[in-house]
Amino acid sequence: EIVLTQSPGTLSLSPGERATLSCRASQSLDSSYLAWYQQRPGQAPRLLIYGASSRATGIPDRFSGSGSGTDFTLTISRLEPEDFAVYYCQQYDSSVMYTFGQGTKLEIK
Amino acid sequence: VQLVESGGGLVKPGGSLRLSCGASGFTFSDYYMSWVRQAPGKGLEWVSYISGSGGTRYYADSVKGRFTISRDNAKNSLYLEMNSLRDEDTAVYYCATQMGYFDYWGQGTLVSVSS
Numbered sequence: 056e057i058v059l060t061q062s063p064g065t066l067s068l069s070p071g072e073r074a075t076l077s078c079r080a081s082q083s084l085d086s087s088y089l090a091w092y093q094q095r096p097g098q099a100p101r102l103l104i105y106g107a108s109s110r111a112t113g114i115p116d117r118f119s120g121s122g123s124g125t126d127f128t129l130t131i132s133r134l135e136p137e138d139f140a141v142y143y144c145q146q147y148d149s150s151v152m153y154t155f156g157q158g159t160k161l162e163i164k
Numbered sequence: 165v166q167l168v169e170s171g172g173g174l175v176k177p178g179g180s181l182r183l184s185c186g187a188s189g190f191t192f193s194d195y196y197m198s199w200v201r202q203a204p205g206k207g208l209e210w211v212s213y214i215s216g217s218g219g220t221r222y223y224a225d226s227v228k229g230r231f232t233i234s235r236d237n238a239k240n241s242l243y244l245e246m247n248s249l250r251d252e253d254t255a256v257y258y259c260a261t262q263m264g265y266f267d268y269w270g271q272g273t274l275v276s277v278s279s
Contacts, residue, residue: 090265092208099258099269100200100208111267143208147264151222153198153210 057081057146061156067164074131076159078144083124088148091120091129094158095140103142104129131161139163165189165268167259172273179249179277185242185259185270193217193237196262199244201255202272209255212244213262227253249277 058081068074078089087107092100102111104120107127117132131138144156171183183199198213212223212233221233232245242259254277260266 088264092266094208099271100266101269102265102267105263105265105267145208145210145265150264152224153213153264155208155210158207 056152057084057149057154059144059146059154059156061142061144061159063159064157065160065162067162068134069164070134070136072134074129074134074138074161076129076131076142076161078122078127078129078156080125080127080146080148084127084146084148086148087123088146089120089122089127090145090147091118092143092145093138093140094143095137100143134161136163165261167261167268167270169257169259169270169273172257172275174276174278175249176279177250177277180245180247181249181275183244183246183257183259183273183275185244187240187242187259190261192235192240197233197235197242198260198262198266199233199242200258200260200266200269201253201275202258203252203255206255211257214242246275249275251277253277 060079062077089107091104094100108120141158166188168186199211214221214233230248234243256272258272259270261268
């Protein structure tokens with residue numbers, strides 16, 4: 056099983072600041088099969104990024120993904136009030152066992 | 165795209181429940197579908213997926229042998245049959261379209277396992 060470790064657990068920032076969230080895989084994701092999701096309280100998750108760096112439909116360009124191998128990053132260039140939420144990474148490199156990271160909570164400072 | 169889950173509720177340990185997910189707005193039979201769950205206050209856990217034809221199915225180890233995923237393409241519906249339920253199966257269960265990643269999600273249905 057591929058284990059994903061997200062850091063930090065909680066990130067406290069102010070609107071307008073830049074956020075950098077990390078996701079590390081326990082083994083290399085050879086095809087960069089990594090996705091990022093945003094989940095606001097009481098809502099279903101929303102796909103932000105797939106293939107490590109491709110934005111999903113309708114996702115603002117302040118969200119960007121990067122990385123390869125075992126280290127991946129989600130960057131939010133200028134935080135808007137609605138961006139404060141929990142973010143999860145997910146690998147789909149293994150087609151028989153999908154796994155999520157434990158999440159990073161992005162909170163208002 | 166719209167996905168609507170139903171069938172959640174309170175069930176005793178060892179009991180059974182069947183979840184349904186109604187799909188609309190896309191060609192259902194063209195898509196792999198998954199169930200993903202989230203225990204209260206916890207993270208996301210993939211549970212199971214099924215291919216468009218229904219011929220391929222995979223399960224997380226935590227539910228293997230107890231849960232069965234199925235679909236009825238004529239009814240644009242996805243199902244999850246859950247047997248031998250345990251306390252740790254308590255969660256919101258989401259259905260989602262799947263391309264490896266999960267691009268569209270339903271609003272979820274809550275399953276509570278408690279005596």
